[in-house]
Amino acid sequence: MTETAWQRDEPQSPCVKICVVHPESRLCTGCLRSIDEIAAWSRMSWDERRRVLDALPGRAGMLNRRRGGRAGRGVTKG
Numbered sequence: 116m117t118e119t120a121w122q123r124d125e126p127q128s129p130c131v132k133i134c135v136v137h138p139e140s141r142l143c144t145g146c147l148r149s150i151d152e153i154a155a156w157s158r159m160s161w162d163e164r165r166r167v168l169d170a171l172p173g174r175a176g177m178l179n180r181r182r183g184g185r186a187g188r189g190v191t192k193g
Contacts, residue, residue: 126164128156129171140177147174 130153133145142149148156152167159167 125161126168129168137178139179140174142174142177144178147171147178 129146129148131145133143135144136142136150137144143153146153148167148171156164156167
């Protein structure tokens, strides 16, 4: 029996097992999907999954990284 016997011909989940929701964008920081997209993934059609996957690269910029210290809290020195 080969490994290909269990492969499916559909877009697979982009999940990378880093499931943390960014507080501002509400996107998963691991796969960049929204909570709604994650919840609906198993029920999505092939085309719906493909649309989500195509949108993911453009979402990376939506995750503003918080900086620590004064800069992260918006406190200025003065």
